[in-house]
Amino acid sequence: MKSRPARRRPKLGMTWLSSCGGCEESILDLGPDLAGILGQVDLVYWPIGMDGRMEDLCKVPDGGLDAVLINGSVRTEEHVETAGLLRQKARIVVAHGSCAHLGGVYGLANLFSREAVLERSYGEDGPRLPRLLDRVKALGDVVKVDVVIPGCPPTPDRVREALDSLIRGTLARGAVLADDRALCRTCPRGETRRPDTRIRRFRRVHEATLDPDLCFLEQGIVCLGPVTRGGCEARCVRGNLPCRGCFGPVGEVKDQGGGGVGFLAALLEGASEEELEQALDGLADPTGLLYRYSLPSSLFGGRNEGEGP
Amino acid sequence: MCRIGVYICECGPNIGRTLRLPALVQSTGNLTGVVRVRRVPVLCGREGLDFLGEEIVAQGLDRVVVAGCSPREHESTFRSVLERAGLNPYMLQVANIREQCEWVVRDRDQATGLARRLVAGAVARVRHHEPLLPSEIAVSTDVVVIGAGTAGVRAALTLAGKKRVVHLVERLPCVGGKVPLYEDVFPGMACAACVMDPMLDELLHHDGIRVHLMSSVEELLGFKGNFTVRLLQSPRYVDPEACLGCGACVEACPVRVPDEWNPGLAERRAVAVPYPGVLPSLAVVDPRHCLRWQGEDCRACEEACPFDAVRFEEEARVQEIQAGAVIVATGFDLSDPGRFPQYGYGRLADVITSFELERMLNSSGPTGGRVLRKDGTVPGHAGFVLCVGSRDPRAAPHCSEVCCRYTLKFLHRILAQGAVDRATVFHAGLHLPGGASQDLYRALEGNPSVHFVRMGAPNSAGILEQNGSLAVRFPDEEGRVRSHLVDMAILAPAMEGASGNRELARILHLETGGTGFFDQGITLLDRVEAGREGVFVAGCAAGPTDILGAATGGQAAAGRVLSELVPGETLRLEPVTAGVDETLCSGCAVCEGLCPYGAIERKDDPPRIMVNRVLCRGCGTCAAACPSGAVHCAHFSDGQIAAEVEAMLGREDQGERSKEKGSRIAG
Ligand SMILES: Cc1cc2nc3c(=O)[nH]c(=O)nc-3n(C[C@H](O)[C@H](O)[C@H](O)COP(=O)(O)OP(=O)(O)OC[C@H]3O[C@@H](n4cnc5c(N)ncnc54)[C@H](O)[C@@H]3O)c2cc1C
Numbered sequence: 001m002k003s004r005p006a007r008r009r010p011k012l013g014m015t016w017l018s019s020c021g022g023c024e025e026s027i028l029d030l031g032p033d034l035a036g037i038l039g040q041v042d043l044v045y046w047p048i049g050m051d052g053r054m055e056d057l058c059k060v061p062d063g064g065l066d067a068v069l070i071n072g073s074v075r076t077e078e079h080v081e082t083a084g085l086l087r088q089k090a091r092i093v094v095a096h097g098s099c100a101h102l103g104g105v106y107g108l109a110n111l112f113s114r115e116a117v118l119e120r121s122y123g124e125d126g127p128r129l130p131r132l133l134d135r136v137k138a139l140g141d142v143v144k145v146d147v148v149i150p151g152c153p154p155t156p157d158r159v160r161e162a163l164d165s166l167i168r169g170t171l172a173r174g175a176v177l178a179d180d181r182a183l184c185r186t187c188p189r190g191e192t193r194r195p196d197t198r199i200r201r202f203r204r205v206h207e208a209t210l211d212p213d214l215c216f217l218e219q220g221i222v223c224l225g226p227v228t229r230g231g232c233e234a235r236c237v238r239g240n241l242p243c244r245g246c247f248g249p250v251g252e253v254k255d256q257g258g259g260g261v262g263f264l265a266a267l268l269e270g271a272s273e274e275e276l277e278q279a280l281d282g283l284a285d286p287t288g289l290l291y292r293y294s295l296p297s298s299l300f301g302g303r304n305e306g307e308g309p
Numbered sequence: 310m311c312r313i314g315v316y317i318c319e320c321g322p323n324i325g326r327t328l329r330l331p332a333l334v335q336s337t338g339n340l341t342g343v344v345r346v347r348r349v350p351v352l353c354g355r356e357g358l359d360f361l362g363e364e365i366v367a368q369g370l371d372r373v374v375v376a377g378c379s380p381r382e383h384e385s386t387f388r389s390v391l392e393r394a395g396l397n398p399y400m401l402q403v404a405n406i407r408e409q410c411e412w413v414v415r416d417r418d419q420a421t422g423l424a425r426r427l428v429a430g431a432v433a434r435v436r437h438h439e440p441l442l443p444s445e446i447a448v449s450t451d452v453v454v455i456g457a458g459t460a461g462v463r464a465a466l467t468l469a470g471k472k473r474v475v476h477l478v479e480r481l482p483c484v485g486g487k488v489p490l491y492e493d494v495f496p497g498m499a500c501a502a503c504v505m506d507p508m509l510d511e512l513l514h515h516d517g518i519r520v521h522l523m524s525s526v527e528e529l530l531g532f533k534g535n536f537t538v539r540l541l542q543s544p545r546y547v548d549p550e551a552c553l554g555c556g557a558c559v560e561a562c563p564v565r566v567p568d569e570w571n572p573g574l575a576e577r578r579a580v581a582v583p584y585p586g587v588l589p590s591l592a593v594v595d596p597r598h599c600l601r602w603q604g605e606d607c608r609a610c611e612e613a614c615p616f617d618a619v620r621f622e623e624e625a626r627v628q629e630i631q632a633g634a635v636i637v638a639t640g641f642d643l644s645d646p647g648r649f650p651q652y653g654y655g656r657l658a659d660v661i662t663s664f665e666l667e668r669m670l671n672s673s674g675p676t677g678g679r680v681l682r683k684d685g686t687v688p689g690h691a692g693f694v695l696c697v698g699s700r701d702p703r704a705a706p707h708c709s710e711v712c713c714r715y716t717l718k719f720l721h722r723i724l725a726q727g728a729v730d731r732a733t734v735f736h737a738g739l740h741l742p743g744g745a746s747q748d749l750y751r752a753l754e755g756n757p758s759v760h761f762v763r764m765g766a767p768n769s770a771g772i773l774e775q776n777g778s779l780a781v782r783f784p785d786e787e788g789r790v791r792s793h794l795v796d797m798a799i800l801a802p803a804m805e806g807a808s809g810n811r812e813l814a815r816i817l818h819l820e821t822g823g824t825g826f827f828d829q830g831i832t833l834l835d836r837v838e839a840g841r842e843g844v845f846v847a848g849c850a851a852g853p854t855d856i857l858g859a860a861t862g863g864q865a866a867a868g869r870v871l872s873e874l875v876p877g878e879t880l881r882l883e884p885v886t887a888g889v890d891e892t893l894c895s896g897c898a899v900c901e902g903l904c905p906y907g908a909i910e911r912k913d914d915p916p917r918i919m920v921n922r923v924l925c926r927g928c929g930t931c932a933a934a935c936p937s938g939a940v941h942c943a944h945f946s947d948g949q950i951a952a953e954v955e956a957m958l959g960r961e962d963q964g965e966r967s968k969e970k971g972s973r974i975a976g
Pocket residue numbers: 455456457458459460461478479480481484485486487488491493494495496524525526638639640641642643663664667711715718807808809810813847848849850854855856857859
């Protein structure tokens with residue numbers, strides 16, 4: 001029998017755009033496994049961990065990287081350039097984490113104009129920055145994305161799964177490395193949800209003594225489990241906090257917040273307009289709550305005037 | 310590539326005065342997929358329809374857009390043209406340029422621009438249409454009748470006469486409703502049992518009628534021709550096959566509670582044969598009072614029964630029935646006169662209701678037919694107070710229709726048997742329709758023992774105790790307060806819908822009026838319409854009426870069912886229904902409690918949702934709510950809606966794009 005040729009170590013790049021660093025953390029979260037994984041890849045470009053300069057990256061032939069993991073939102077023109085260059089160099093582009101996947105928490109800046117954001121953050125004489133785009137974007141809005149690792153930050157299992165399949169040569173385009181179904185399916189409290197329960201007033205987490213075993217919706221607490229992909233091992237729920245949606249919407253649902261509005265409206269109950277208003281009183285900052293990770297990739301994109309998503 | 314034909318109807322003189330049709334024709338011709346645009350004077354006329362059919366064939370069209378009136382008006386007409394021309398009827402889209410443009414927008418350019426957008430939307434949408442196939446099921450001609458009073462029984466027998474299977478659902482342990490409890494009945498003073506018993510006997514022995522006693526309807530799903538009715542039957546704790554109604558158990562039972570068949574007049578045991586002459590003649594154990602449900606191990610009735618008929622182990626039974634129609638014949642209840650404290654009912658011993666008098670007069674009733682005061686003496690002077698609650702906008706605005714007449718009935722009976730010396734009727738105008746009741750009245754005229762006294766207004770009397778007698782006080786027509794002394798006062802409380810009607814209305818998706826009757830569908834030409842297809846209402850359930858009215862209502866409702874549900878007919882099930890993609894459903898149950906038609910079923914292992922295609926009416930509620938995008942409504946897919954909206958907004962090409970990306974509008 002012919003022995004298989006030893007597999008070449010895949011060439012990997014990793015970088016961040018507009019990012020809090022949590023996704024980089026998610027690499028370090030691999031803990032003891034990290035050393036083994038690093039031993040099996042050829043890490044060519046990783047600005048946060050190594051000396052990574054654009055000039056060096058430019059020298060890599062097109063398609064010379066097997067894969068690149070990009071985290072963070074696309075906020076500046078420089079991000080667009082970096083993403084474009086990496087797209088050219090890498091055969092597989094992985095959107096790493098919610099910001100790259102959906103636009104992320106930074107995407108909430110789309111509720112304000114670029115000028116207002118600059119003014120508020122830096123005042124009159126701000127630092128010299130690469131030019132800010134009119135609005136925050138997801139990675140997929142500027143380059144073609146092949147694989148998504150969802151999460152804010154992604155769980156170690158999901159990152160390990162991505163790197164393992166890269167090493168085994170099985171990282172397939174089009175994959176979202178998470179469940180195909182919403183979190184409720186794998187939620188340890190899923191069975192406790194009763195179909196005819198209606199919510200007369202939303203409560204916020206700090207207003208309630210939370211039952212650790214009962215579906216949050218049964219307790220009048222907004223949980224985005226129904227509108228969010230599973231695959232996170234329900235970590236927040238296990239920690240007695242409701243799902244905030246970082247894994248993004250399921251399958252064909254394009255607008256996670258819209259889906260949230262839809263199903264929460266379905267659960268609301270009130271005999272009159274006033275009662276419904278009251279029920280909604282407990283829903284502070286609905287946009288921030290329902291679109292926390294996904295405003296840039298929603299149908300609305302945001303409130304500011306800018307070119308569409 | 311699609312071949313779309315667009316037909317712009319001028320609707321006679323209706324479309325084109327404001328709209329600039331030549332411009333609309335021109336812009337439509339440029340839309341992707343459109344191979345033919347024609348203006349037609351009247352598309353819905355014979356000529357127009359023939360023309361449309363010929364065009365589809367001659368032009369080799371695979372999709373059609375009609376721009377004209379509202380789809381509510383002619384969508385189904387045009388669909389059948391497509392079908393006859395060999396196209397699937399769902400390859401049509403209607404753009405409503407009449408009600409939505411021509412008739413509502415004055416400015417010609419604005420109207421034309423709007424029409425352009427609507428047509429562009431329709432064209433973009435029809436490109437995404439897919440052929441849909443209707444399915445057919447046989448109608449069920451079985452009928453569920455709720456309530457076994459005069460109306461329900463009459464309906465059941467009429468239906469069974471035409472070989473329909475009837476399920477007669479009665480919440481009491483017996484059939485017949487109120488009438489078997491009376492002694493005689495107006496207008497002919499016939500004996501109530503003689504009128505009712507032969508009919509009830511026929512009912513109980515009829516092969517085609519299943520009588521479900523002690524049962525209630527818990528759920529109604531589906532639609533005319535195809536209902537699923539869930540019944541809950543409470544246990545009788547007595548085997549109907551073994552029990553003869555001998556009453557040996559009753560004698561043995563140590564418990565005594567007030568008897569609701571003879572309110573204020575008698576006590577009964579925890580096991581009882583409801584009333585003498587009851588049909589079917591069977592005992593029933595009342596778990597609310599039986600000692601066994603109080604934790605004691607009493608078996609007195611079981612031991613006393615010579616036929617071993619007592620069955621403590623019996624349990625409630627749930628049953629699902631398929632039926633094509635439902636007849637609601639739940640009758641009436643008398644309102645509680647205690648609601649008006651001025652009458653003293655419940656406080657003054659000899660203030661009773663007409664129903665209580667009815668029981669006293671009954672020869673097999675608690676007093677053996679004698680009229681007695683609470684102290685056991687015979688009243689010398691009886692006072693009948695009419696309109697207690699009736700015809701008063703603050704209480705029951707309606708006339709209860711039978712009170713004046715049953716009062717005449719009472720007068721004849723008590724005078725005939727010499728039960729009282731004197732009777733006075735306090736009324737606010739007597740309602741005595743029909744020749745026979747006029748005869749009853751005339752026969753009392755000139756009788757020195759009977760007085761008719763007119764009150765100034767309905768529901769205006771009050772009763773006080775005065776020296777061991779009762780003083781009936783009321784303002785007369787001049788507003789002067791008058792007072793008459795009587796020994797016993799018989800109140801005629803307002804009739805209202807049966808006590809469970811509001812809950813039943815919720816279950817049946819019907820509405821009741823303010824006094825609890827199912828009277829919301831009634832029109833001048835139709836007293837059995839309940840306000841929902843396939844559901845009819847009969848007898849006092851629709852509002853106060855007499856026995857004849859109830860019987861006629863039962864027959865009328867049965868007649869409607871017989872003419873509307875014909876054996877062998879099929880029902881066409883619209884293909885516009887929801888479906889669930891099981892690979893996406895998380896089982897979150899958001900959709901489950903929402904379906905107004907109960908079409909959503911939960912399956913376990915794995916937990917997921919299924920839509921019952923027969924029950925689904927395609928309303929789309931579940932599809933809109935599903936946070937996983939797992940429910941799709943045929944003919945209203947996200948792709949179709951997004952294409953239409955985007956084309957209307959002038960982004961025609963993006964329709965295709967959004968289909969690829971599976972774009973989804975909020976939720
Ligand atoms: C005191 C009095 C005297 C009267 N005397 C006469 C008279 O002499 N002549 C005359 O023509 N009319 C008389 N009437 C009127 C007569 O009683 C009614 O016309 C007649 O009873 C109407 O029949 P029905 O079938 O509509 O209702 P009902 O007789 O009230 O029967 C309705 C049946 O439906 C059942 N039911 C109710 N709700 C439910 C439910 N949710 N599920 C299942 N079953 C249910 C009830 O238990 C009952 O068996 C009198 C009325 C009163 C109050």
